[in-house]
Amino acid sequence: MEQEEGKKEEAGEAEKDAAAAEEKAAETAAAVVVDKDIALWGVPLLPSKGDEATDVVLLKFLRARDFKAGAAFEMLRRTLRWRRDWSGFNPAADADLPEELAGACYLDGADREGHPVCYNALGVFADDAVYKKALGTEEGKARFLRWRVRAMERHVAELDFKPGGAASLLQVTDLKNSPGPAKDFRIAVKQVLDLFQDNYPELVARNILINVPFWYYAFSTLFNPFLTQRTKSKFVIARPSKVTETLLKYIPIEAIPVKYGGLKRDDDAEFSADDGEVTELTVKGSSTETIEIEATEADATLTWCWAGR
Structure with missing residues (x-):
């Protein structure tokens, strides 16, 4: 009798083991299903x-x-x-994005290697009303994060992922009039940096920070431990006196906005460089140079612009 009960228990255990093995196999099979x-x-x-x-x-x-x-x-x-x-990709949330930040992140032109240039103007946060609305509450911070990711998605959509194409951005972040090392601002910036580093790998060819104030150097030490060495190597920092000189290393002068010492004016056909190359000539101190401007039509009015630096 005891032997029969022992056999029944063994059979029951075997059935349980078989069922468990079958369930595990089903889970494994489900795990390897690939979305084609x-x-x-x-x-x-x-x-x-x-x-x-x-x-x-x-x-x-x-x-x-x-x-x-x-x-x-x-x-x-x-x-x-x-x-x-992530709920931030929900199209229904579009209406909730902060309109006051519409001009704070935008694409404008390309660098010398063909990368689209993304300008980030953090001076918009100098306005107390904008700052409080964007970062003054937890809801505002969530909206800010969604806004910045949406902007990144729009910019990535402009990239060319074909071999040899411009598959990354050049980021220019203008810190002029930015709010400084306020706690809420630090948290918001860190969230953006973390998301981009984890989910947008190698999509930024270089990060150029311009009009960098003194407080930035203390501010940056808070983030450096959280950035990979590869990410940190892409940062270029320019004090206010070095903005134009720094940007010229990476962006043609005709593609740099006038406010940064370049020749690009929005909606200004008079100084447009779209129809030809801009000739760049360096004139050393105490010397003279002759510049010839070709006139393609008779009785034409020629307009030229000098960008000193």
């Missing part, structure tokens, strides 16, 4: 799709993790999960 249309920034992630932009995108994750395949895959997996779950 999975894509990121409009680029298919599966090589079987035959899109030449796939390698460009996947390489960004590999570079961000020093070509450690396991770490790169985990980063990609987390990015896809974040994009799936």
Whole structure:
């Protein structure tokens, strides 16, 4: 009798083990189901799709993790999960985005290597009303974060992920009149930096900070420990007296806005460089140079602009 009961118990345990194994196998099978249309920034992630932009995108994750395949895959997996779950991508939230920040982040022209240039004007936060509305409450901070990510998404949509294309941005952040190292501002900036570093790998070719005040150097020490060495190596810092000189290293003078010492004026056809190249000539002190301007039509009025630096 005892032997029969023992056999029944063993049979019951075997059935339980078999059921558990079957359930685990089902979970494993579900885990390996692959979405054949999975894509990121409009680029298919599966090589079987035959899109030449796939390698460009996947390489960004590999570079961000020093070509450690396991770490790169985990980063990609987390990015896809974040994009799936984050409420900030909900189109219904568009109406809730802060209108007062509309001109604080925008694309304008390209650098010498063809990267679109994104300008961030943090001086907009010098207005107390704007600052309090954007960062004065937890709801405002959430809206600010959604706004900045939406702006990044629009800018990434302008990139060319084909081999040899401009697959990253050049960021210019103007700190003139920015609110300084206020606690709320620090938190908001750190949230943006963390999200971009974790979910937009290698999409910024260089970060140029201009009109940098003295307080920034103490401010930046708070963030440096949280940035990867690769990210930190992309930062260029320019004090107010070095803004034009610094920007000229990376952006053609005709593409730099006038307010930063360049020749680009918005909606100004008189000084437009769209129809030809701008000739740049350096005149040394106590010397003279002759500049010839070709007139293509008779009785034409020629207008020229000098940008000293």
